[in-house]
Amino acid sequence: AAYADLDRDGDLDLITNNVNQQAFVFENKLSEKRKDRHYLKVDLSGPEKNVGGIGTKIFVYSDARRQYYYHSPVRGYLSSMNGPIHIGLGDDASVDSLTKRISYSPPARAAN
Template sequence: MDYQANYYAYVEQHKMLAKIPEVKLDNYAYRNKGGAEFEDVTARWGLNIPSFSNGAAYGDLDNDGDLDLVINNINDKAFIYKNTIDSGNYIRVELIGKPNNREAIGATIEYESSQVKGFYEHTIYRGYLSSMDSKIFLGLGQDSVVNLTVTWPDGKVSKLLNQKAGQLLNI
């Protein structure tokens, strides 16, 4: 056994641990007001609880058509926030990939409706030790119909025109 190497690993680990904050900090939340403008809604949404948060995930936990939030904490219970805002129309997409990539990680979706235009790159990983639902949630505002262009990891393209809001598409 290499005791010197173990000693250096031990010392480096303690140096790293010394950099971790010793005081719990508030989380932050910003609401998109449209385009590139955001407002701080931390207190209004109840996220200003001091914690050692270390990762977050979102998904439709209660299947009501909006995204809920889970914040993971070190040595404490996770915070779960239920979304109660009527946020307009949406479409959910579940990409069904090939056997070696069942969730189609790396696929992209371009979507466009009369008022909304967007781009989504599919990955289920967000942040440190966090993973998302593989179902994709695309907000459409007040629009009820959307066109989708899926570019698969192998470069093939699928176009889906005039898709109705409020549904889950399995592609």
């Protein structure tokens, strides 16, 4: 299985690979019901030998919350993720700061 925002509405849709059958695509319709949910899209690009930023650690700070994401695109047998990282913020419309640590590079911090 893999997930992505296929219809670009802010929520993640699900794709499953089935043996001897067509793949299934499940559309997430939560954004139609809950307009007050927010998220960040983070595009990663690493150094020349790691252009996909594999192994990058992302820390998102918002009010008293801290979220952590480790970028590993492999999701199971013959499944992988591509494209921007999706970080849900819930009710928070903005973040205080975001720090990303790409393997073998100094940390990069962006403050709001």
